Amino acid sequence: MNAPKNLLTEETSRRAREHRLAKIRHEAKEHGQVSDFTRLSERDPLSKAELTGYYGTPVLKRPQWTIEIPLYFFVGGVAGAAALIAAVGKLSSADTRLVRQSRWLAAIGGLVSPALLISDLGVPSRFLNMLRVFKIQSPMSVGSWTLVAFSNSAVAAAVLGEFNKRRGGRLVNVLTDGAQIVSVLTGLVLATYTGVLIGATVIPAWNEHVGTLPIHFAASGTAGAATILELMGNESKALNRIAIGAAAVETAMGVSIELSQTPPSESLKSGIGGWAMRGAGVLSGPVPLLLRLLALKSRRSRISLRKAAAISSIAGSLLTRWAWIQAGQVSADDPSVPLQLRRRVSSSGDGMDDHENQKDPR
Amino acid sequence: MSGTAFLTDSTLCIGCKACEVACKEWNNIPSDGFDWKGFSYDNTGSLGHSTWRHVKFIEGGVVAGLGGNSPDLLSWGFSSDVCKHCENAGCLEACPTGAIVRTEFGGVFIQSDVCNGCAYCVVACPFGVVERNPDAGMAFKCTFCYDRQKEELKPACATACPTESIKFGDIDELRGEAEDRMARLKQAGFNDVYLYNPQDSSVGGIHAFFIVRGDPERYNLPPSPEVPTTYLRKGWVSAAIGAGLMLAGTLFAFGQDK
Ligand code: SF4
Ligand code: SF4
Numbered sequence: 001m002n003a004p005k006n007l008l009t010e011e012t013s014r015r016a017r018e019h020r021l022a023k024i025r026h027e028a029k030e031h032g033q034v035s036d037f038t039r040l041s042e043r044d045p046l047s048k049a050e051l052t053g054y055y056g057t058p059v060l061k062r063p064q065w066t067i068e069i070p071l072y073f074f075v076g077g078v079a080g081a082a083a084l085i086a087a088v089g090k091l092s093s094a095d096t097r098l099v100r101q102s103r104w105l106a107a108i109g110g111l112v113s114p115a116l117l118i119s120d121l122g123v124p125s126r127f128l129n130m131l132r133v134f135k136i137q138s139p140m141s142v143g144s145w146t147l148v149a150f151s152n153s154a155v156a157a158a159v160l161g162e163f164n165k166r167r168g169g170r171l172v173n174v175l176t177d178g179a180q181i182v183s184v185l186t187g188l189v190l191a192t193y194t195g196v197l198i199g200a201t202v203i204p205a206w207n208e209h210v211g212t213l214p215i216h217f218a219a220s221g222t223a224g225a226a227t228i229l230e231l232m233g234n235e236s237k238a239l240n241r242i243a244i245g246a247a248a249v250e251t252a253m254g255v256s257i258e259l260s261q262t263p264p265s266e267s268l269k270s271g272i273g274g275w276a277m278r279g280a281g282v283l284s285g286p287v288p289l290l291l292r293l294l295a296l297k298s299r300r301s302r303i304s305l306r307k308a309a310a311i312s313s314i315a316g317s318l319l320t321r322w323a324w325i326q327a328g329q330v331s332a333d334d335p336s337v338p339l340q341l342r343r344r345v346s347s348s349g350d351g352m353d354d355h356e357n358q359k360d361p362r
Numbered sequence: 363m364s365g366t367a368f369l370t371d372s373t374l375c376i377g378c379k380a381c382e383v384a385c386k387e388w389n390n391i392p393s394d395g396f397d398w399k400g401f402s403y404d405n406t407g408s409l410g411h412s413t414w415r416h417v418k419f420i421e422g423g424v425v426a427g428l429g430g431n432s433p434d435l436l437s438w439g440f441s442s443d444v445c446k447h448c449e450n451a452g453c454l455e456a457c458p459t460g461a462i463v464r465t466e467f468g469g470v471f472i473q474s475d476v477c478n479g480c481a482y483c484v485v486a487c488p489f490g491v492v493e494r495n496p497d498a499g500m501a502f503k504c505t506f507c508y509d510r511q512k513e514e515l516k517p518a519c520a521t522a523c524p525t526e527s528i529k530f531g532d533i534d535e536l537r538g539e540a541e542d543r544m545a546r547l548k549q550a551g552f553n554d555v556y557l558y559n560p561q562d563s564s565v566g567g568i569h570a571f572f573i574v575r576g577d578p579e580r581y582n583l584p585p586s587p588e589v590p591t592t593y594l595r596k597g598w599v600s601a602a603i604g605a606g607l608m609l610a611g612t613l614f615a616f617g618q619d620k
Contacts, residue, residue, distance in 0.1 A: 191608065202485060219607075
């Protein structure tokens with residue numbers, strides 16, 4: 001091995017020892033006792049856990065996903081919810097413009113999503129290997145199959161819908177409805193499974209919240225779809241109601257994250273991830289909720305208030321996805337949760353890190 | 363549980379890193395540079411895509427005579443870490459391509475020609491072992507020397523280890539050997555020895571167990587590793603609730619218009 005050349009000489013080592021003794025004597029004289037120990041314990045030398053585990057290095061690996069993944073969470077969520085809006089809109093004979101636009105929103109999302117997912121892969125040309133097997137116990141596998149089914153059905157529904165308009169016919173009608181139904185069923189999975197995807201992992205900040213993450217993502221995707229459709233010029237009251245419901249759920253999610261006190265939740269509340277999460281919560285929860293409630297009252301600025309709410313929701317939804325990934329990175333770096341170090345501190349109470357006072361044996 | 367296993371006995375380890383070197387040479391994996399940890403000679407830091415055996419340098423208190431150090435220097439313990447080849451492996455369950463398989467020797471093996479680098483296994487391993495190589499794109503980890511085992515050879519690390527700190531053999535025999543060794547060590551006055559083999563956790567046992575001195579946490583060995591499939595039920599229930607809310611909410615929103 002290539003040893004670094006900073007071995008202490010006899011002389012410096014002797015001086016360091018004498019210096020240490022002088023320091024102990026000084027402290028004893030000043031305070032009547034010595035509190036600055038350098039030794040760990042009287043017992044076996046290796047028996048005591050450092051409060052940092054192994055040099056404080058992470059036990060877990062950081063998620064290696066790139067920015068495409070939070071973007072995919074957003075686009076997929078929007079697309080899934082848009083398919084639902086298209087189907088329910090058609091069912092309740094809402095205006096054809098809304099139905100048509102939401103179909104296309106779902107279709108475009110269904111095309112952009114796989115592109116994002118593929119570009120994050122280490123070997124993009126092997127995307128189709130995702131379809132080699134189906135594994136119910138792997139949310140990544142379930143999600144890939146869902147996405148493929150969704151993309152196909154959402155695009156089919158949009159294209160057949162156009163065809164239907166030009167020259168209808170019983171067959172085209174049935175086919176359109178069939179594609180629409182498949183896109184709704186898969187769309188619902190698409191908008192929610194991403195919460196399971198990150199929740200069912202070893203990352204403490206994520207698995208701690210696995211019971212609410214999918215609901216959070218469902219609300220986020222729904223808000224995204226409704227508000228994008230609003231910004232495309234739809235003033236349907238139904239969209240406003242959907243957005244109000246989503247904002248209410250997001251408000252509840254924001255509050256529940258803020259109130260969670262467990263150690264794994266710490267990374268959701270501190271650092272950039274924490275502030276992003278907080279900002280995302282405000283932008284997608286109370287702000288649009290308030291603006292929309294105001295819009296219900298005010299006649300004059302109704303449209304502009306709804307527009308402002310929509311923009312806030314979209315920004316919030318994007319930020320939400322990013323904040324969850326960011327918090328996961330920080331959470332992976334912290335060895336104290338997987339090693340349960342905090343529990344040790346509270347039970348023993350006297351851990352100390354004495355690296356500062358030790359010398360380098362190299 | 364059947365198949366083969368590693369027993370890594372840190373009380374025998376001298377920190378020579380023959381295992382790391384042998385592993386890198388045999389498997390042709392790149393070096394990790396010289397970024398030292400703490401005051402010791404650990405330059406590989408943790409297991410990862412380019413480190414499949416990792417020798418940990420555990421720095422202890424100042425104890426004259428321990429480890430042959432001079433009286434004013436800290437004492438050392440060493441332990442060679444490796445993929446645990448879990449009985450219930452998070453990486454294997456999570457892999458969507460089926461690239462990760464269980465071999466006939468009970469080990470967990472990544473087929474590099476199938477892996478598409480989705481990196482989902484990375485967040486599914488409770489021991490932080492597997493990692494995506496940013497250059498190659500695929501995920502890598504210890505292969506349990508599948509190629510050597512097929513030829514009835516011991517893995518490279520176990521073959522190179524000069525002190526038999528890394529033992530390799532039939533899992534049941536090794537487990538017995540570990541118990542014997544623990545008893546012998548305790549008899550000899552090593553009261554702080556600990557056999558790390560989390561069989562009661564959801565991981566359900568591992569094919570690489572360790573004898574360490576002191577708390578396993580000092581070696582970054584988690585006391586109760588969980589395979590992430592345990593969170594699936596809760597997650598999918600929540601997804602169903604989320605989907606239900608979406609459906610009901612949208613139906614309600616449009617229904618109001620009539
Ligand atoms: S230790 Fe990690 S990489 Fe190794 S088998 Fe277990 S889950 Fe897979
Ligand atoms: S990175 Fe490769 S081995 Fe890991 S889960 Fe994805 S396809 Fe499987």
